[in-house]
Structures are given as structure tokens and as C-alpha cells.
Amino acid sequence: MIEGEVLRRDARDVGRYDLECDVLVVGFGCAGACAAIEAARAGAKVLVVERSGGAGGTSINSGGFLYLGGGTALQKALGYEDSAENMFRYMMAACGPAPDEALIAPYCEGSVEHFDWIVAQGVPYRASYFPGNHEPFTTDDGLTYSGSEHVHPFNQIATPAPRGHAPQSIRDKGALLMNKLIASALGAGVKTAYQSRCDALVLERDGRVVGAVLSTLEGERTVRAKKGVVLTAGGFIYNEAMLARYAPALARCGSKVGTETDDGLGIRLGLAAGGEAIRMDAGDISMAIFPPNRLRSGIFVNRSGQRFLNEDVYFGRAGELVLLHQDGQAYLVVDDACFERPSMFPIELAGVGETIAELEAEVGLPKGMLEATVAYYNEHAARGEDPLFHKLPTWLTPLAKPPFAAIDLRADQPFFTAFTLGGLRIDANGRVLGASGESIPGLYAAGRTTSGVAKQGYSSGMSLGDGSFFGRRAGRHAAAQAGREAQ
Amino acid sequence: MIEGEVLRRDARDVGRYDLECDVLVVGFGCAGACAAIEAARAGAKVLVVERSGGAGGTSINSGGFLYLGGGTALQKALGYEDSAENMFRYMMAACGPAPDEALIAPYCEGSVEHFDWIVAQGVPYRASYFPGNHEPFTTDDGLTYSGSEHVHPFNQIATPAPRGHAPQSIRDKGALLMNKLIASALGAGVKTAYQSRCDALVLERDGRVVGAVLSTLEGERTVRAKKGVVLTAGGFIYNEAMLARYAPALARCGSKVGTETDDGLGIRLGLAAGGEAIRMDAGDISMAIFPPNRLRSGIFVNRSGQRFLNEDVYFGRAGELVLLHQDGQAYLVVDDACFERPSMFPIELAGVGETIAELEAEVGLPKGMLEATVAYYNEHAARGEDPLFHKLPTWLTPLAKPPFAAIDLRADQPFFTAFTLGGLRIDANGRVLGASGESIPGLYAAGRTTSGVAKQGYSSGMSLGDGSFFGRRAGRHAAAQAGREAQ
Numbered sequence: 001m002i003e004g005e006v007l008r009r010d011a012r013d014v015g016r017y018d019l020e021c022d023v024l025v026v027g028f029g030c031a032g033a034c035a036a037i038e039a040a041r042a043g044a045k046v047l048v049v050e051r052s053g054g055a056g057g058t059s060i061n062s063g064g065f066l067y068l069g070g071g072t073a074l075q076k077a078l079g080y081e082d083s084a085e086n087m088f089r090y091m092m093a094a095c096g097p098a099p100d101e102a103l104i105a106p107y108c109e110g111s112v113e114h115f116d117w118i119v120a121q122g123v124p125y126r127a128s129y130f131p132g133n134h135e136p137f138t139t140d141d142g143l144t145y146s147g148s149e150h151v152h153p154f155n156q157i158a159t160p161a162p163r164g165h166a167p168q169s170i171r172d173k174g175a176l177l178m179n180k181l182i183a184s185a186l187g188a189g190v191k192t193a194y195q196s197r198c199d200a201l202v203l204e205r206d207g208r209v210v211g212a213v214l215s216t217l218e219g220e221r222t223v224r225a226k227k228g229v230v231l232t233a234g235g236f237i238y239n240e241a242m243l244a245r246y247a248p249a250l251a252r253c254g255s256k257v258g259t260e261t262d263d264g265l266g267i268r269l270g271l272a273a274g275g276e277a278i279r280m281d282a283g284d285i286s287m288a289i290f291p292p293n294r295l296r297s298g299i300f301v302n303r304s305g306q307r308f309l310n311e312d313v314y315f316g317r318a319g320e321l322v323l324l325h326q327d328g329q330a331y332l333v334v335d336d337a338c339f340e341r342p343s344m345f346p347i348e349l350a351g352v353g354e355t356i357a358e359l360e361a362e363v364g365l366p367k368g369m370l371e372a373t374v375a376y377y378n379e380h381a382a383r384g385e386d387p388l389f390h391k392l393p394t395w396l397t398p399l400a401k402p403p404f405a406a407i408d409l410r411a412d413q414p415f416f417t418a419f420t421l422g423g424l425r426i427d428a429n430g431r432v433l434g435a436s437g438e439s440i441p442g443l444y445a446a447g448r449t450t451s452g453v454a455k456q457g458y459s460s461g462m463s464l465g466d467g468s469f470f471g472r473r474a475g476r477h478a479a480a481q482a483g484r485e486a487q
Numbered sequence: 488m489i490e491g492e493v494l495r496r497d498a499r500d501v502g503r504y505d506l507e508c509d510v511l512v513v514g515f516g517c518a519g520a521c522a523a524i525e526a527a528r529a530g531a532k533v534l535v536v537e538r539s540g541g542a543g544g545t546s547i548n549s550g551g552f553l554y555l556g557g558g559t560a561l562q563k564a565l566g567y568e569d570s571a572e573n574m575f576r577y578m579m580a581a582c583g584p585a586p587d588e589a590l591i592a593p594y595c596e597g598s599v600e601h602f603d604w605i606v607a608q609g610v611p612y613r614a615s616y617f618p619g620n621h622e623p624f625t626t627d628d629g630l631t632y633s634g635s636e637h638v639h640p641f642n643q644i645a646t647p648a649p650r651g652h653a654p655q656s657i658r659d660k661g662a663l664l665m666n667k668l669i670a671s672a673l674g675a676g677v678k679t680a681y682q683s684r685c686d687a688l689v690l691e692r693d694g695r696v697v698g699a700v701l702s703t704l705e706g707e708r709t710v711r712a713k714k715g716v717v718l719t720a721g722g723f724i725y726n727e728a729m730l731a732r733y734a735p736a737l738a739r740c741g742s743k744v745g746t747e748t749d750d751g752l753g754i755r756l757g758l759a760a761g762g763e764a765i766r767m768d769a770g771d772i773s774m775a776i777f778p779p780n781r782l783r784s785g786i787f788v789n790r791s792g793q794r795f796l797n798e799d800v801y802f803g804r805a806g807e808l809v810l811l812h813q814d815g816q817a818y819l820v821v822d823d824a825c826f827e828r829p830s831m832f833p834i835e836l837a838g839v840g841e842t843i844a845e846l847e848a849e850v851g852l853p854k855g856m857l858e859a860t861v862a863y864y865n866e867h868a869a870r871g872e873d874p875l876f877h878k879l880p881t882w883l884t885p886l887a888k889p890p891f892a893a894i895d896l897r898a899d900q901p902f903f904t905a906f907t908l909g910g911l912r913i914d915a916n917g918r919v920l921g922a923s924g925e926s927i928p929g930l931y932a933a934g935r936t937t938s939g940v941a942k943q944g945y946s947s948g949m950s951l952g953d954g955s956f957f958g959r960r961a962g963r964h965a966a967a968q969a970g971r972e973a974q
Contacts (some may be wrong), residue, residue: 006923007922010692015618096735096740097736098735098738188624199522205497232855241924244585245763245765245912246765246766248584248585248942249584251585252584263502268922270924271763271922272761272921272922276732276757276758278732278733278767279732279733279768279770280765280767281766281768283769297920303792304794304795304876305876306791306793307791324811324812325811325812325813326812352918364872366875368621369863369873369874369875370864372859372863375861376855376856383887385852387853388791388856389791425732432760435494435755435759436492436493436494436755455735473938
């Protein structure tokens with residue numbers, strides 16, 4: 001953030017424009033690429049401006065997952081039943097509180113077509129299912145559970161179906177996805193300008209967005225955008241001041257997911273043009289201690305030595321509950337039978353003991369509480385039951401083999417990863433909405449510059465998912481405008 | 488909210504102004520009254536406009552508490568030691584996460600002088616201490632604990648001192664406070680216009696706020712405000728759409744604290760003028776099942792039958808934790824010795840039993856958990872200890888006298904009361920700040936139109952406290968401006 005930055009400019013103060021296009025896309029990540037492709041295919045002259053030196057944004061370093069369902073070609077090929085309605089039920093239960101029906105409903109309805117479109121851009125998917133919980137980090141399988149669809153309480157609300165669609169690559173899945181989308185955009189005739197930061201939007205007197213002011217290596221350049229501007233410039237996890245003002249809990253997490261350009265500039269540009277930013281406290285908070293999945297046979301306990309969650313949930317749900325409900329401190333208690341070092345991040349042990357009592361004392365938990373918790377858990381696990389949180393029987397084994405250990409699940413550990421989910425409010429066509437519900441003429445947004453389908457309760461693939469989905473819609477809607485000549 | 492409302496107007500589109508003043512105050516609650524008094528005393532021509540038919544706002548129906556300390560005259564008269572630094576330590580610990588040092592520091596430093604000023608407006612305080620936890624609802628005592636200063640963990644962080652300053656009246660304390668402030672404002676020469684809603688702010692081309700457009704019984708009226716506009720128009724607890732977009736958890740609460748004009752219009756006016764609204768998810772969430780305080784000898788348990796909090800905390804802290812950390816459902820388990828019906832609201836019993844096992848089954852808690860919880864609690868309570876949450880010994884009595892009961896602490900019950908704490912970002916002079924940290928020339932705000940000293944972790948009296956405190960500062964700062972003539 002630049003103190004005193006001026007994020008909007010009056011069109012009357014802009015003389016001759018240096019550049020002209022129909023649709024200006026700000027940011028060349030996944031949402032921007034999809035907006036650009038669709039706008040260009042609809043006949044618009046498209047310019048994509050990107051602050052950094054190359055295309056890809058945060059998306060290119062991501063896991064490449066798209067959260068899609070409703071009966072996609074890949075789901076069908078692998079024999080998984082799903083429907084738009086079933087997917088809607090899961091998302092309305094998981095993406096709360098106050099899930100955004102206005103975005104979730106079209107997202108579920110359009111999901112099958114959207115997957116076909118992604119495939120048509122050249123992104124390959126292998127028709128194979130990854131049976132581990134959540135993410136095929138070490139295989140090129142195409143489909144997996146990337147949320148908590150198959151575990152309690154969501155398996156009581158909607159029929160479980162895997163919806164994590166992963167490009168066919170053992171590593172760098174995000175790069176594979178993005179390289180195909182970038183190639184598709186360039187192939188559609190999209191023009192690009194790198195090292196070009198959008199510093200202000202240009203507004204006509206009636207509030208219509210008609211262009212932008214860029215900061216480039218050659219100095220300031222003005223762009224006329226006759227049909228519209230699409231903001232796809234990422235979130236704000238790398239802006240400390242904005243985190244403190246809007247989402248202070250996220251600042252506690254050990255790792256940030258994003259690039260340094262996730263500094264909220266896109267959101268601030270939208271605000272300055274009259275847009276509204278909503279649910280700015282929300283974030284994806286993942287506790288990436290899985291894989292290995294065998295750790296799920298351990299139990300999460302809080303500072304009081306109490307369990308608080310079924311351990312088979314998506315690690316994003318676990319991270320969210322530890323950070324937001326347990327004040328950022330919990331432990332994973334394991335025995336020698338289920339312990340294995342997590343594969344993605346280093347961990348610290350808060351304590352080790354030959355008995356639970358010894359472990360409890362070493363961690364500093366209230367006397368007798370962990371013993372009571374483990375006794376209750378073991379008694380029921382021996383019968384394949386979990387009356388407290390209904391963990392799947394697969395992971396229900398009494399903790400009985402010493403030594404016992406407690407993995408320190410403190411929010412500032414590196415495996416606590418966070419990115420922001422709050423941002424500009426959009427409608428289903430990607431139009432940015434103002435505080436009174438009106439759309440800002442000429443202004444669109446998608447991806448993490450917006451508040452999307454996951455207001456909270458993230459599942460992997462929802463961010464690339466809604467960024468690509470509403471990015472396409474924004475690009476098409478902008479391209480269909482009559483366009484306005486300079487006044 | 489009016490779909491499509493236009494909240495700002497270009498000064499060039501305003502011909503002749505119908506009215507003129509130096510400082511325009513929008514809303515005649517506690518913050519507005521204090522802004523008006525100070526602006527008028529500094530020599531400014533002040534107009535206060537109020538949507539409803541009379542003065543007082545939500546403040547007039549409130550408990551009338553001001554959260555003040557640092558060694559006020561009343562604290563000293565009653566022998567309580569406090570200092571600005573000690574008060575600052577409590578507020579920085581309680582009003583988190585990410586407490587707002589920029590507002591809390593001057594608030595603590597100016598607190599002694601502010602109390603004297605309130606007294607000078609004619610508000611009477613009786614030099615007597617109310618020893619019950621929290622609020623002298625049935626006495627006219629002047630000072631009490633209105634937060635969690637004296638209980639765990641805050642009694643470990645700062646020296647406990649009571650800071651709830653209550654006007655001397657058995658009932659209608661808020662009316663007493665407001666009637667004195669209103670009289671003081673009118674005595675200072677402040678002009679008023681009722682049934683006059685501010686629908687838009689008037690901005691010069693450079694972004695300066697120079698007036699407002701009012702909707703009155705006689706139709707639209709424009710006001711020129713040469714030195715500034717102060718927005719003191721309340722929060723948004725009565726705006727369902729805004730709650731859904733910003734603070735959906737608050738919408739779950741059974742009661743709203745406010746008036747129907749707490750619909751966020753002041754916040755939206757500020758946003759439209761380029762202001763930034765922050766921490767919009769925050770709220771005061773009180774679980775008003777106390778008094779009677781003897782209920783604090785019961786134990787709070789969650790849906791798993793586990794304790795999660797010391798029961799002697801301020802009921803705002805308890806409500807916040809039940810709503811935000813326990814998904815809006817908990818129980819207060821009592822025995823026949825400590826049960827008594829709450830005095831302020833009706834309650835429902837989720838179950839009754841001759842034994843804890845019977846109660847557990849009737850409430851539907853996981854088998855054996857409540858029994859284990861009560862056994863652990865009783866064992867330590869018999870020794871005057873609470874190793875889990877450190878409740879004060881006063882309330883530590885084993886739950887032993889049947890029958891036992893569980894009071895249903897569900898968020899939609901009427902004793903769950905909520906109001907919003909998010910709003911416009913201001914500096915210590917009440918100037919509204921934009922997204923880039925700059926102040927909006929000519930625009931001020933205070934009270935629940937702003938994000939104030941309590942970003943979360945509310946204690947009683949912080950809202951009237953910061954509204955009156957920063958309201959005064961806003962009024963003084965605005966009055967000190969050179970003023971701008973119409974261009």
C-alpha cells in the first residue's frame with residue numbers, strides 16, 4: 001500500500017489516451033486469462049496488463065485444482081454420481097456462514113460445461129481416481145476428494161462425490177493449467193503488457209469506468225477501455241496493513257499462499273471506483289500436516305486437552321477451526337503406530353511421553369484432561385465408533401502403542417498456510433457491485449480480487465474454480481457491451 | 488437499503504444551497520450530541536440533522552454506561568487504583584484480535600478528562616460501587632465492573648479496576664445521560680432539524696465533502712457545510728442485506744440492540760465519499776442470562792458436553808465465544824442450588840434430570856461426556872480450583888444437588904443480543920480515512936458508524952464511550968478548519 005495513492009482519475013483530466021482496447025484485463029493469472037480468452041473470442045480487442053514480468057500470477061504456482069462437479073465428464077468416466085443440485089447442497093453447507101447463493105447456484109449449474117471448456121483449452125486430465133484423502137501430491141491422478149464431502153457432517157447433508165479436478169502432471173500442476181490458458185489467450189489474439197501496474201481507474205462523470213492509468217518502465221501510460229475493465233489482480237495476503245484492518249486472524253498464520261503482488265491493489269482500485277468489498281475477514285486457512293493420512297488416526301486436542309473435530313476433514317476445515325475457534329493453538333496426539341513425519345512441512349513436537357499422563361504433563365495440559373479424553377476416545381474407537389465427531393471407521397484405532405507424542409499445531413508454524421477470500425462484491429456476470437446493489441458501469445472482477453463462492457469453508461479448487469468460471473463470464477459480458485466513445 | 492440509492496452528489500450539480508452551516512452533524516445520538524457541543528463551543532455554526540422525530544438515537548434507550556478509567560474522579564473517590572497504562576493493557580488484550588492502538592491509546596490517555604467533561608454537562612454519578620458482576624440494573628450505583636477485568640485471563644494481564652461508569656438513576660440511565668447531553672448541545676446554540684434524513688453527501692471535484700442532501704417532510708433540501716460533516720448515524724444491525732454481506736454471524740442472534748435507523752446509512756454515505764469501512768464482521772454479542780450471578784456457579788458446556796470458558800466472564804465475552812467458537816449452541820448446566828430464572832429474558836430448558844446421566848441423555852449430548860465433565864469439575868471445585876479455566880473461587884461449588892438442568896444457550900434465543908462494531912475507519916481526530924490512508928477532506932465520523940476502540944471483545948460502555956470521546960474530537964477538529972467557500 002502506498003499512503004496517499006490516488007486510485008481513481010477523472011476522465012476529464014486525461015487528455016489523449018496512449019493505448020486503446022475494448023476490454024482491459026488487469027492481472028494475468030487464471031481469472032485474467034479466462035476473462036481475456038472469452039472476451040477475445042467474442043470479438044473484443046483485449047489488452048492484459050500484468051505488474052510482474054510474466055504471466056501466471058499466483059495460479060501458476062498453485063496446486064492446479066479446479067473444484068467442479070454436477071456430473072463432469074471426468075466424474076462420469078470414473079463412475080461417480082453427482083448433480084448440480086447435490087453439489088449445491090454441499091457448497092451451501094460448507095461455504096458458510098451465509099453462503100452466497102447468487103454465485104454458488106450458477107457455479108454449480110455451469111460446472112459441467114466449464115470443465116469441458118477447460119479441457120478444450122488443452123488442459124489434460126487423466127481418468128483416474130486418487131483414493132487418499134484430498135490431494136494427489138505425488139501422482140498424476142485426475143480426480144480426488146478436495147474438501148470434506150465424504151466425512152461428517154457433510155456426508156449427512158449431500159451424497160459424497162469427489163470434485164477436485166487435477167491436471168495430469170505429477171508436479172507443477174498449476175503451471176500446466178496456466179500454460180495452457182496463457183497459450184489459449186495468446187492464440188485468441190489477446191495483447192499483453194508486462195511490468196505494467198494499473199495504478200488508477202479512469203471514470204467518466206457518471207461513474208462509468210472507461211480506462212486505466214498504468215505505471216510502466218517507460219513511465220505513466222493511459223489506456224482507453226471502450227467496453228470495460230476486468231480486475232483480476234489477486235487478493236491481499238501480502239498486504240500487512242490491509243490484513244490488520246480487515247482480517248487480523250490470517251496474519252497469525254505461518255505461511256502465506258500467494259505472490260507479493262497479492263497486496264490488494266485490485267480491491268482498492270475497485271473500492272475507489274465505488275465498488276463494495278465484502279466478507280473481508282474470510283480466508284483459506286489450511287493446516288497442511290497431511291499427508292500422510294495415517295496421522296488421521298491421531299486426535300486433535302485443544303489447550304484444554306479436549307477433542308474438537310473429526311480428524312478426517314479437509315485440512316482447510318481443520319486449519320480454520322484451530323485458528324478461529326481454538327485461538328490458533330491445538331495439538332495432534334499420536335501414538336507410535338500412527339506417527340509419521342508430514343511430507344510437506346517440518347513440524348515441532350510439543351511433548352513426548354511413555355504414558356498419556358506423562359505426555360499431558362510435558363505439554364502442560366490441565367491435569368487429567370488428556371487422560372480422560374484418550375480414555376473416552378479409545379473405548380469407543382475399539383468398537384469402531386466416534387460418538388463425539390463421527391470420524392470414519394478407517395481412522396478409528398485406539399491410541400495404545402507408546403511412546404505417545406503431541407504435534408504442536410500453533411498457527412505461526414509454517415504448515416499453517418493462508419490466503420484471503422474477501423474482496424469486491426460481484427454478480428454472476430462478474431460485474432462489480434456498489435454499496436447500494438447497483439453495478440458499476442464498465443467494471444468487472446473475478447478471482448481473489450472478489451468475494452467468490454467460498455465465503456469461508458474453503459475446499460481445494462474453489463479459488464481457481466470460481467476465478468476461471470466468473471472470469472469467463474466477466475470477459476463475455478464486457479465484450480457484449482456497446483462500448484462508449486470518449487466524451 | 489434502497490437499491491440504486493445515490494449517496495454522493497457532485498457539487499457542480501447543486502445550485503443554491505437551501506441551508507448553510509459550518510459543521511453539519513448527521514444523527515443526534517450520543518456521538519452526535521458530543522460532536523455538536525464541542526463544535527458549537529469552538530465557535531462553529533452547527534446544524535444537527537436527525538432522521539427520526541426526536542433526539543437520542545439508540546443511546547437514549549441504552550444502559551448509559553461509559554467505559555472510562557485511568558484514574559477518573561469516580562474511581563478515585565471509591566479508592567480504585569487505575570492508570571492510563573493499566574487501562575491500555577486491558578483494552579489491548581481484550582479488544583482483539585488486532586486491537587486498534589491508534590484509537591485505544593488516546594482513548595485511555597484522555598479518559599480522566601473525558602469523565603470530567605461528561606460530569607460538566609450535568610450528568611450525575613453516585614460515588615458508590617456495585618459489587619455484583621457487571622451491571623447495576625436495579626440500583627443507582629455509579630461504578631462497576633462492566634468487562635472481564637477481574638477474571639481470567641485478564642486479571643493476569645492488567646491490575647483489575649472497575650471502569651463501568653453509570654449515571655445515577657435506577658432505571659433509564661441512557662435517557663438521563665442523553666437528556667443532559669441534548670440540553671447541553673441546545674444550550675450551546677446548536678440548531679436541529681428532525682425528520683431529516685441525509686441521503687447524499689456533496690463533494691467538490693477534489694473529493695472534499697462540502698455539504699449534504701436531505702430528505703425532509705418538505706422535500707429535498709441541500710445544506711452547505713463550510714467546515715465539515717460529522718457522520719454519527721449508528722451501525723447496521725437493522726440492515727439484513729448488510730448483515731448478510733458483512734457480518735452474517737450476527738444475524739443469527741435472537742435480539743438486535745438498536746433502532747430501525749441503525750441501517751448502515753451513515754457507513755454507506757462514508758463509503759460513497761471514498762471512506763473505508765473496516766472490521767465489518769465485528770459485533771457485540773451478549774448472552775444476557777445474568778443476573779442473577781448465582782447462575783455463574785453452573786458450567787457452560789458445548790454440544791460435545793465439554794466446558795469451554797470460565798463462567799464468571801462478562802456476558803459479552805460469553806456470547807461471543809458461544810456464537811463464534813461454538814457455532815451458536817451451548818448449555819448452562821446448573822443444579823438446584825444455583826438455579827434461578829434470569830431476570831432480563833425468558834429462557835428454555837434443554838433438559839432436566841435427577842442425575843447428570845439422565846440430563847445428558849435428555850439434552851442429547853454424547854454418552855458419558857457430560858458425566859466426565861461434571862466429575863472433573865466437581866472434583867476440583869470441591870478444592871476451590873478450576874484448572875481448566877480459572878473461574879474465581881466465589882463461583883466454584885460442586886454441582887451436587889438434584890435435580891440438574893441445562894439452560895439452552897442457542898443463538899436465536901432472545902437473550903442473545905447483538906449490535907455491530909464494524910464501520911468507517913477514523914483517525915484519533917475522528918477524520919474518516921480512505922483506502923490509502925488519506926483522510927477525506929471535510930468528513931468526520933464517530934460512534935457505531937465507525938470501527939472504534941472495540942474491534943471485538945466488547946465491554947459495556949465502550950460504545951457510548953468511544954462515540955462520545957471521538958465525537959467530541961471530531962467536532963473540535965471540524966470547527967477548527969478554515970472552511971471553504973462555495974466554488
